[in-house]
Amino acid sequence: MQLELTEKELSWQTEWRAFAAEVIAPAVEEMERTAHLPPQLDEQWRARKVLHPFLPTELGGQGLDLFHLSLLVEEFSRHSPVIALLAAQQVIIGIRTNLESFNFPEHRDLARQAANLEAVFSLAATEPEAGCDLGGLTTTCERQPDGQFEVSGGKAYVNWAARARMLITLARSGEGKGTTLVVIPLPSPQVRIGEVHPTLGMNGIEAAPVTFDRMRVPATHVAGVPGFGLDLYDRMVNELRICLAAMATGLAQQAFDDAAGHAKARKQFGKPIGSFQSLQWRFSDAALKIDASRLHVWQAVELAGHKGSCFQQAAMAKVFATEAAFWVADFCLQVMGSRAYVRPSRVERLFRDSRFLKIALGTSEVLRNKIAERL
Structure with a gap:
């Protein structure tokens, strides 16, 4: 394991530190006051192509890995752990997991959109009675006769639920056959998003409860294999x-x-x-x-x-x-x-x-x- 950063890694670190100081730091007070992400963040994010280097080369990126992401979020967290967490979710879920494991046809285009914050990816796992104990999940995902999957249930805390394009949802498979990870597109009339939870800290995370009312998705929206999520x-x-x-x-x-x-x-x-x-x-x-x-x-x-x-x-x-x-x-x-x-x-x-x-x-x-x- 290399314990000193290379010149290129130091260059990336300097660039991300500058973005944090010049863009994130000035936005923090507004986030504290409103408990929402500032609208100007999207524009600056896209203009400076913050996450583009994490795209693979075939999508116009440089294929930066998890180590580089750890450097980025460390720098961003100096001013805002909220923005750092958003960056981590976009890269790990919206780019890395999306390109490796998601099956729907537009997943490559969505990876580019994830890099630009045009498509926010959020994880929907925690339930009122199932936090760390995933065996207690009550949200279900059942295969229908037409081959689609139907999701019903609710999640307690979903970060940026109201602005998410894709909810990566953990659900108990029908008839108790394992656990399925399903990608639910938003907005949808079958998905209700509640009020944002007021929190002690992390203002801007916009965590809210989400309810799925017989939400149907095609089989291509199951991540990996049904029952083995x-x-x-x-x-x-x-x-x-x-x-x-x-x-x-x-x-x-x-x-x-x-x-x-x-x-x-x-x-x-x-x-x-x-x-x-x-x-x-x-x-x-x-x-x-x-x-x-x-x-x-x-x-x-x-x-x-x-x-x-x-x-x-x-x-x-x-x-x-x-x-x-x-x-x-x-x-x-x-x-x-x-x-x-x-x-x-x-x-x-x-x-x-x-x-x-x-x-x-x-x-x-x-x-x-x-x-x-x-x-």
């Missing part, structure tokens, strides 16, 4: 967990940088507060956690590339990095005191956003159980 779902979610770990690393790094700058400038009792040993030791702990998080991400990416699917390393990276980010953000808020606690404050916002990361795509507790099962 969990394999594909797990592979997709493992990649998303790695991206969540990279997001946590970027969030923690930015909070650390802000707090370190404050500690060097802020004076109490005649000297900078950063000179006090009690803070120096905790800054050292924070730096240790951030570097270890990044290494967890890179190792998970490396092993996922060799094995195709790597639950253990993805889960470890997700648990470690998200818990580290919450610890670091809490410490940095403490260092900055009222400067961070009073809104608007980037560290205060990152602290609230960090709480989401420990819950999404498998809670720390459930993932620890699953890690232990494989030891």
